[in-house]
Amino acid sequence: MTNAASIDSASRDILRCDGARLWDSLMALARIGATPAGGVRRLALTELDGEARRIVIDWLRDCGCSIRIDPIGNIHATRPGTEDLAPIGIGSHLDTQPNGGRFDGAYGVMAGLEVLRCLDDHDIRTRHPVNVTIWTNEEGSRFTPVMMGSGVYAGAFTLEHCLAQHDRDGRSVGDALVAIGFDGRDTAPALAAYFEPHIEQGPILEAEGITIGTVETALGQRWFDVLITGQDAHAGPTPLAMRRDALLAAAHLIAAVRRIAEEHPDEARGTVGQLDVTPNSRNVIPGRVALTVDLRNARDETLSRMVEALRAECAAIAAREQLGIELEEVVYFPPCRFDPALVGMVEQAARRLGHSHRRIASGAGHDAVYVARRHPAAMIFVPCEGGISHNEIENAEPEHLAAGTDVLLEAVLAFDRGAV
Amino acid sequence: MTNAASIDSASRDILRCDGARLWDSLMALARIGATPAGGVRRLALTELDGEARRIVIDWLRDCGCSIRIDPIGNIHATRPGTEDLAPIGIGSHLDTQPNGGRFDGAYGVMAGLEVLRCLDDHDIRTRHPVNVTIWTNEEGSRFTPVMMGSGVYAGAFTLEHCLAQHDRDGRSVGDALVAIGFDGRDTAPALAAYFEPHIEQGPILEAEGITIGTVETALGQRWFDVLITGQDAHAGPTPLAMRRDALLAAAHLIAAVRRIAEEHPDEARGTVGQLDVTPNSRNVIPGRVALTVDLRNARDETLSRMVEALRAECAAIAAREQLGIELEEVVYFPPCRFDPALVGMVEQAARRLGHSHRRIASGAGHDAVYVARRHPAAMIFVPCEGGISHNEIENAEPEHLAAGTDVLLEAVLAFDRGAV
Numbered sequence: 076m077t078n079a080a081s082i083d084s085a086s087r088d089i090l091r092c093d094g095a096r097l098w099d100s101l102m103a104l105a106r107i108g109a110t111p112a113g114g115v116r117r118l119a120l121t122e123l124d125g126e127a128r129r130i131v132i133d134w135l136r137d138c139g140c141s142i143r144i145d146p147i148g149n150i151h152a153t154r155p156g157t158e159d160l161a162p163i164g165i166g167s168h169l170d171t172q173p174n175g176g177r178f179d180g181a182y183g184v185m186a187g188l189e190v191l192r193c194l195d196d197h198d199i200r201t202r203h204p205v206n207v208t209i210w211t212n213e214e215g216s217r218f219t220p221v222m223m224g225s226g227v228y229a230g231a232f233t234l235e236h237c238l239a240q241h242d243r244d245g246r247s248v249g250d251a252l253v254a255i256g257f258d259g260r261d262t263a264p265a266l267a268a269y270f271e272p273h274i275e276q277g278p279i280l281e282a283e284g285i286t287i288g289t290v291e292t293a294l295g296q297r298w299f300d301v302l303i304t305g306q307d308a309h310a311g312p313t314p315l316a317m318r319r320d321a322l323l324a325a326a327h328l329i330a331a332v333r334r335i336a337e338e339h340p341d342e343a344r345g346t347v348g349q350l351d352v353t354p355n356s357r358n359v360i361p362g363r364v365a366l367t368v369d370l371r372n373a374r375d376e377t378l379s380r381m382v383e384a385l386r387a388e389c390a391a392i393a394a395r396e397q398l399g400i401e402l403e404e405v406v407y408f409p410p411c412r413f414d415p416a417l418v419g420m421v422e423q424a425a426r427r428l429g430h431s432h433r434r435i436a437s438g439a440g441h442d443a444v445y446v447a448r449r450h451p452a453a454m455i456f457v458p459c460e461g462g463i464s465h466n467e468i469e470n471a472e473p474e475h476l477a478a479g480t481d482v483l484l485e486a487v488l489a490f491d492r493g494a495v
Numbered sequence: 496m497t498n499a500a501s502i503d504s505a506s507r508d509i510l511r512c513d514g515a516r517l518w519d520s521l522m523a524l525a526r527i528g529a530t531p532a533g534g535v536r537r538l539a540l541t542e543l544d545g546e547a548r549r550i551v552i553d554w555l556r557d558c559g560c561s562i563r564i565d566p567i568g569n570i571h572a573t574r575p576g577t578e579d580l581a582p583i584g585i586g587s588h589l590d591t592q593p594n595g596g597r598f599d600g601a602y603g604v605m606a607g608l609e610v611l612r613c614l615d616d617h618d619i620r621t622r623h624p625v626n627v628t629i630w631t632n633e634e635g636s637r638f639t640p641v642m643m644g645s646g647v648y649a650g651a652f653t654l655e656h657c658l659a660q661h662d663r664d665g666r667s668v669g670d671a672l673v674a675i676g677f678d679g680r681d682t683a684p685a686l687a688a689y690f691e692p693h694i695e696q697g698p699i700l701e702a703e704g705i706t707i708g709t710v711e712t713a714l715g716q717r718w719f720d721v722l723i724t725g726q727d728a729h730a731g732p733t734p735l736a737m738r739r740d741a742l743l744a745a746a747h748l749i750a751a752v753r754r755i756a757e758e759h760p761d762e763a764r765g766t767v768g769q770l771d772v773t774p775n776s777r778n779v780i781p782g783r784v785a786l787t788v789d790l791r792n793a794r795d796e797t798l799s800r801m802v803e804a805l806r807a808e809c810a811a812i813a814a815r816e817q818l819g820i821e822l823e824e825v826v827y828f829p830p831c832r833f834d835p836a837l838v839g840m841v842e843q844a845a846r847r848l849g850h851s852h853r854r855i856a857s858g859a860g861h862d863a864v865y866v867a868r869r870h871p872a873a874m875i876f877v878p879c880e881g882g883i884s885h886n887e888i889e890n891a892e893p894e895h896l897a898a899g900t901d902v903l904l905e906a907v908l909a910f911d912r913g914a915v
Contacts, residue, residue: 275732276729276731276732277729277731277732277733277734278728278732278733278734279732279734279737282737294731296731298777298778307883307886308698308883309696309858309859309882310764310766310768310789310791310858311696311697311714311716311764311789311791311857311858311860312696312697312698312699312857312858312884313697313698313858314699314764315753315756315757315763315764317699317882320753320766322749322767322768323750323753323767325746326745326746326749326767327746327750329743329745329746330743330746330747330750333735333740333743343735344731344734344735345735346740346778346780347742347743347746347781348730348742348772348776348777348778348779348780349772349775349776349777350742350770350772351775352768352769352771355769355771356768356769357718357768357769357789358718358768358789358859359885360766360768361767361768367777369730369777369778371730371731437731437732438729438730438731438732438733439729439731439732439778440731462728462732462733462737463727463728464729465729465779466727
């Protein structure tokens with residue numbers, strides 16, 4: 076058996092994972108909740124989620140892990156280390172969107188499993204324990220809030236609040252945990268560091284032909300519900316000047332949201348994703364439009380300026396079109412800057428492995444964003460086809476998934492050597 | 496009994512209708528299909544429509560009318576004249592929108608009835624017969640096309656086509672006519688002239704404090720279904736420059752439709768009333784938007800120029816936003832210019848009665864638009880509260896309704912005297 080700490084960082088071999096084994100594990104997991112269109116529907120805390128959890132626990136136990144289940148159902152699998160140190164964490168989630176794909180979440184957990192299997196293959200004992208965590212309900216499709224398990228872990232929500240949340244059928248998180256046997260009593264371990272590999276869920280790496288995204292930040296998010304109240308009227312008899320057209324106001328607002336994103340720096344994004352028109356009839360001027368605004372930015376100050384610009388646009392449009400615009404903020408995630416030392420370690424690993432790489436911002440939320448509130452954390456992105464995710468056609472190349480796992484393994488070993 | 500033709504137009508008395516009786520008849524009719532919110536739900540060819548038809552036929556028979564039912568279910572009630580002349584027509588409809596009001600359609604029929612009652616009150620025999628027509632399915636809420644009965648009368652649609660149309664439950668127009676006993680076999684009469692009183696369904700008369708709208712034209716209408724196809728993508732990870740946002744394209748199109756209406760003369764109107772977003776999720780860039788465009792104008796050439804501008808805008812937006820925009824024309828009503836002599840007669844009647852009046856365009860379609868394809872026709876508008884129609888809160892002032900009926904009576908008598 077080799078002691079990782081004894082290998083000199085310059086002379087040691089570069090370990091590589093078994094890409095075929097990783098792929099096979101991903102595909103085996105994707106059969107649980109597989110959809111005819113090639114995707115996965117495995118909502119949080121359903122029987123299917125329970126089945127996936129049990130299978131992955133079996134695989135993790137085969138790597139010599141002890142298993143702890145905490146009260147929100149997070150699974151912590153720990154491979155022992157040689158010293159009395161906090162574990163190095165790897166993790167992600169097994170739950171999917173209603174029409175989800177095979178890689179979102181699952182990849183991070185399977186990459187963690189593959190790292191443990193590689194360590195076993197090479198009889199490597201690390202100084203730190205290595206911990207693979209499966210976080211409960213990252214997607215938030217069945218229960219809100221999203222990123223529930225990591226949020227409880229980080230203290231963003233209380234356990235009691237989350238256990239009491241209900242799905243549309245009135246089933247609580249607490250009851251759902253009991254039903255699938257994951258109402259744990261164990262204490263979640265504190266971590267020395269946390270790495271989360273994930274498909275990019277965006278188009279940048281593929282478009283630039285780059286294999287590894289070293290995630291420096293996660294964009295802050297501020298979400299709004301907007302209600303525009305004008306006056307229904309007949310499309311024919313009502314002169315233009317006498318209209319109070321809520322959909323026309325909405326159109327100006329949608330264009331303004333895009334403009335605000337374009338005019339601000341720091342990876343600014345602005346999206347109107349949801350819009351509902353009342354009465355939604357071909358020859359009636361719409362009296363009411365409800366829509367959502369999603370603003371994102373890597374810097375909190377810039378994000379605040381975007382929100383100010385949004386409020387100013389709403390006021391200007393309301394005055395010009397003679398109608399009411401109400402803006403309610405419903406979600407605020409501050410931007411997350413991942414740990415610079417861990418980010419550097421990921422970058423160094425990619426370089427050492429000879430993979431093309433770039434710094435990148437995560438536009439989406441991830442469990443790592445909450446974990447980063449408690450421990451040093453970093454993420455590793457790999458390309459996904461067309462940038463498409465949360466979709467049954469979500470796809471990724473086996474060699475990219477293997478490359479990301481190699482980088483993960485290299486970064487874990489670097490951290491374990493005390494390179495931080 | 497007085498012979499109307501024998502009265503000299505300068506010296507004769509001005510007849511006035513019984514405004515209270517008119518109001519009482521309207522309110523009695525509004526009880527058939529009354530909604531708790533004060534409106535009326537009396538869809539075409541339902542049992543309620545049949546009940547309303549039978550009651551109004553009784554009232555018309557009490558005025559000495561003979562009743563003919565034609566094969567599309569239009570009811571023609573004829574009060575005899577003293578000479579062998581084509582009848583002077585008055586008409587409108589009894590069917591309502593699903594959440595309709597008490598006046599749309601019903602007012603025109605009750606005004607016609609009140610004219611007949613006035614003639615009886617004063618023992619006036621007209622040279623021409625006077626004919627009150629109740630047109631089948633003007634609203635088009637249960638069966639399309641709209642203005643079905645007057646459309647068949649004018650040859651815009653074939654009888655066979657209309658009888659075969661189905662409602663959402665698969666019931667055909669032909670079966671619905673049989674079910675309520677209005678599958679007639681009579682021939683519809685040719686008319687010497689046709690007058691249709693109607694609430695304005697727009698805000699102009701009320702805003703300007705004017706009692707009578709002398710309707711010169713009905714706007715032409717061209718309706719389009721638009722399908723915008725971009726690409727669903729995650730709102731967070733997708734940079735602005737890589738988006739193909741169907742809702743952003745829709746926003747530009749909605750603003751363009753308004754701009755096109757503003758930049759064209761001849762009572763131009765442009766409306767997007769219906770819009771549906773897919774997948775319509777807060778944090779997903781919409782990949783697909785279906786929307787409708789409704790363009791109207793008093794002149795066909797200007798309307799064509801508006802359509803050209805719309806097509807150009809769609810092409811420009813599609814190119815700029817890198818997505819597909821398909822435009823399908825689904826309805827084309829050419830503009831209708833009402834008969835100048837009859838329009839002048841309505842105007843002269845308003846002047847003689849001392850009512851404020853103005854020339855106005857009808858923005859909406861009406862049975863008179865189809866009748867005008869076959870016979871000289873004109874319309875008389877009265878104000879409605881807030882310009883609101885197709886709504887349970889639709890409202891009108893009794894004195895305005897009476898004034899419109901007085902103008903109708905005066906115009907009918909003027910025509911009958913041969914003033915045309």
